[in-house]
Amino acid sequence: MTLHPGSALTGLLDTDAIRKDFPVLQRLLHDDKPLVYLDNAATSQKPRQVLEALNAYYEQHNANVHRGVHVLAEEATALYEGARDKVAAFVNAPSRDEVIFTKNASESLNLVANMLGWADEPYRVDADSEIVITEMEHHSNIVPWQLLAQRTGAKLKWFGLTDDGRLDLSNIDELITEKTKIVSFTLVSNLLGTVNPVEAIVRKAQSVGALVLIDASQAAPHMVLDVQALEADFVAFTGHKMLGPTGIGVLWGRQELLEDLPPFLGGGEMIETVTMGASTYAPAPHKFEAGTPPIAQAVGLGAAVDYLTAIGMDRIAAHEHAITEYAVERLLDVPDLRIIGPRTAVDRGAAISFVLGDIHPHDVGQVLDEQGIAVRVGHHCARPVCLRYGIPATTRASFYLYSTPAEVDALIDGLHHVRNFFG
């Protein structure tokens, strides 16, 4: 095999050491092929430290939270609320009470969309309001707004995309107007990999008094996420893409908004007093956490945050940038390969979508799988992007802190094999 300059990249993490923490990365597939896991934008693998935290919680501390005075109840509550402290620090939240645990980013986004439908003025979305999203959103940041628009009569408006996979801001003044109540957009596209220009959009939204919701699902695992620096009103992300378990998501919101806005789900935990006539609500964040929360999952997310923080998000970002730059360069060398999204590593995350001639992504993915390489194929829950670029689907390779240049090389070799197979 040819030697490639991947081993000479700078800024890489010690992946030999990191990979030892991830049991699944040791797996051999189809008898003897080492797993090359390049589907991190769908979900990340979990380090032993997170798995141990989950086990320890269930083996030693399991109880319901915020109820009961016994030892386990107090320990479980301390662990759950301790996870909130960790997440608050991880995103530089001014207050821990601004961190709401949900089951995933979709629930976080739906929570905001529903609150705005039920809110009083000035937040209320009604028939005179406009909602602004973008053509590169994941379906989870499209459908809740379509539902809200259908229910209220509000108008849904979209930022378009440029040919090279960036947001088209040229008509921002027509899109975001005095009628705009909410602007919701992704910080990093799950399909294109594009990192969006937050500041320009936030400035415009602020100038018309619109709220801003940022979907950070593809950002929180990969870069320093500072909600104060973003200056948004809400930031949503999910735990399972950042080494945590499934079933835990986060919504960060500015405290005064969380105080003013109505609850989403009703139930235990979110109340202050309940009578047959009416109820009053607990202060945020509990106001938005009806019912028994995902306790173990929150504890697991806390352990994931510890793991990421110990390595350093700035170092993780640098590692992924080097890998992405190398991967883009090598992918562009594959005949008939077209990257859907930015063709450089500038302002781009570690998810790279592409089409390979007229070979359908399903077939690409199947032949790669035979070599132990796991990629995602399809429309990635972002079908409007596929329509925009006139393609039915893409193959997507997405990297993380444990990804290596050798895995990029394996992908490239695999793609050559795909071309030969269908050639």
Next chain:
Amino acid sequence: MKLDSMYQEIILDHYRNPHGKGLRAGDAEVHHVNPTCGDEITLRVRLEGATVADVSYESQGCSISQASASVLNDLVVGKSVGDAQAVQEAFLELMQSKGQGEGDEEVLEDAVAFAGVSKYPARVKCALLSWMAWKDATAKALAEQPAIND
């Protein structure tokens, strides 16, 4: 090797040179999609009495879904609706066999090549897309047809 069990040469041949592709006149038209992968097919059925006179289609998708539509066209055009439905049921049964079925070559002809696909749950829907569209379109065409005297 496993891959070759899925991508039989016969499947790749149908994929590269699909039979009967393109939309022609029909009595009923349906549009089916596979939401997990974005494969799509628009399919028309034309009946002449109780005979399947034509199955025409426009589709986009992976090699499995494209080849399957081509084989479908080969197998059902010219057959009575009843015989064609029996082929459809035999193909459905093969695809649901989780790698256990071999298929009756007398009934399924080229379609037995899809036996290997049934081992891959994610790909079974690809193979069935055109067949489900055909079943749906045929039911519609029959519903619109004046009652046929048996």
